[in-house]
Amino acid sequence: MVSVAVATLGTSCSVCSAPATCFGPICPGFIQTRGVFLLPALSFIAALQIKTTVVYPATEKHLQKYLRQEVHLIRETWEDYKNITLPFIQSQSFSIQWVYNILEKKAEADRIIHENPDPCNGFVLVPDFKWNQNQLDDLYLIALIHRRDVKSLRDLTAEHLPLLRNILQEGTEAVAKRFGVPGSQLRIYLHYQPSYYHLHVHFTALGYDAPGSSVERAHLLADVIDNLAMDSMYYQKRALTFALRADELLLKKFQEEGRV
Amino acid sequence: MVSVAVATLGTSCSVCSAPATCFGPICPGFIQTRGVFLLPALSFIAALQIKTTVVYPATEKHLQKYLRQEVHLIRETWEDYKNITLPFIQSQSFSIQWVYNILEKKAEADRIIHENPDPCNGFVLVPDFKWNQNQLDDLYLIALIHRRDVKSLRDLTAEHLPLLRNILQEGTEAVAKRFGVPGSQLRIYLHYQPSYYHLHVHFTALGYDAPGSSVERAHLLADVIDNLAMDSMYYQKRALTFALRADELLLKKFQEEGRV
Structure with missing residues (x-):
């Protein structure tokens, strides 16, 4: 199965070739939503077993996300992290209240698949919103740690090994128990950079080609554990690679420092 | 752009719904090749900017490759490598004569993009056969090392750092010079397990979601270099993860040893 996110701006209908003024039932081949044409042929896509994610309503931010943009690889040293990335993270008001709401059972309490309540080495496992739980092909869950002082991979040391091992072991067992998917069929990983700075x-x-599972963003949890067991300061020493889209502010910061 | 490899067995035409006896020009909606129906709607696919790879003629091996199969993650320790993987590699007669033909200019000499002829620290850079060179979106090249005693990531030590650094630096420069693609827009990596055991x-x-670029198979060359610079024996100590399809013989070997 291949995932295709469709949130495409168009000026004409792809099926009947009429301009954007071609609306509604006279042309069954397209859907028009707030000026955004979702290019269809969904039956053919279904025949090809392509999973389509339709974003509706699509905001400007969604369109930006799916429009083709130039991407740039950054090789971030520890010094880059301290001098560029960390100040940038601290200067932004990334709200993670929604994470705290889950951890405090103020939201989504009924969706929790597993919890280890330990405030230091515990976590909550919930289905990701991208997964509708109707099929296992695109199974996607997220483990959110209880402690609130770990932003990303860059903060991890050997101190966090019990926490990480709990997530690996208990998370794997919980998914096997609830969904019948064994650990040998799970990709378990962290993102760097992450979308939000709560580990x-x-x-x-x-089998799911999940967005963000490519080598320039994903770090297997088993590798992270082994690296920390080998060297507690591994993630405070090593350069880390990630990609940034042309419109991302962090890229501008790296460019200003002459690091791209 | 999303890549879709189409090599689908079908019993009926997806366009006109006729059974497999519906052939030829009466139904423009499908192509029939040696009993393999390539499900089409290619104009719609083009509208969605999906790149389609059509395999023709498709052998049973091709069909197996693209048919959905169960995959299993292996976490291979160094002991597993020595006791299971290495004997398996040695027992198989994987022919890499085609690699030697390129290195010796007996084949594809006109396709070489760059060469460092040093027998120890040199390499040849050639376009991968999956890339037709008509567009840069799916740019794909391969660097083949001249020395013949390095099978995979597992053989690498600090001794190989000059070779690896040459590939990273000269390969990046050659791609920028020939194709105008800067290093910040290149994903440069090794596979483990590789398809063939010549490094x-x-x-x-x-921007290309290349097959095999996900975290359970790809290892960024920059990371490999940093790991070896930190610890010459990194790849003789560390467990490595990879996925095997249900029909792969190596999986059977791991199963026989009770490691899956």
Whole structure:
């Protein structure tokens, strides 16, 4: 199965070739939503077993996300992290209240698959919102840690090994028990850079080509554990690679420092 | 752009719904090749900017490759490598004569993009056969090392750092010079397990969701270099993760040893 996110701006209908003024039932081949044409042929896509994610309503931010943009690889040293990335993270008001709401059971309490309540080495495992739980092909869960002082991979040391091992072991067992998917068919990883700076771990079906599972963003939890066991300061020494889209502010910061 | 490899067995035409006896020009909606129906709607696919790879003629091996199969993650320790993987590699007669033909200019000499002829620290950079060179979106090149005693990531030590650094630096420069693609838009990585056991490095366009670029198979060359610079024996100590399809013989070996 291949995932295609469709949130495409168009000026004409792809099926009947009429301009954007071609609306509604006279042309069954397209859907028009707030000026955004979702290019269809959904039956053919279904025949090809392509999973389509339709974003509706699509905001400007969604369109930006799916429009083709230039991407740039950054090789971030520890000094880059301290001098560029960390000040940038601190200067932004990334709200993670929604994470705290889950951890405090103020939201989504009924969706929790597993919890280890330990305030230091515990976590909550919930289905990711991208997964509708109707099929296992695109299984996607997130483990959110209880402690609130770990932003990302860059903060991890050997001190966090019990926490990380709990997530790996208990998370794997919980997914096997609830969904019948064994650990050998799970991709368990962290993102760097993450989407939000409260440490979390992704659990996805191995057969699912999940967005963000490519080598320039994903770090297998088992590798992270082994690296920290080998050298507690591994993630405070090593350069880390990640990609940034042309419109991302962090890229501008790296460019200003002459690091791209 | 999303890549879709189409090599689908079908019993009826997806366009006109006729059974497999519906052939030829009466139904423009499908192509029939040696009993393999390539499900089409290619104009719609083009509208969605999906790149389609059509395999023709498709052998049973091709069909197996693209048919959905169960995959299993292996976490291979160094002991597993010595006791299971290495004997398996040695027992198989994987022919890499085609690699030697390129290195010796007996084949594809006109396709070489760059060469460092040093027998120890040199390499040849050639376009991968999956890339037709008509567009840069799916740019794909391979660096093949001249020396013949390095099978995979597992053989690498600090001794190989000059070779690896040459590939990273000269390969990046050669791609920028010939194709105008800067290093910040290249994903440069090794596979483990590789498809063939003569060390080679993949260069792909960063925006291209290349097969085998996910975290359970790809290892960024920059990370490999840093790991070896930190610890010469890194790849003789560390467990490595990879996925195997249900029909792969190596999986059977791991199962026989009770490691899956």
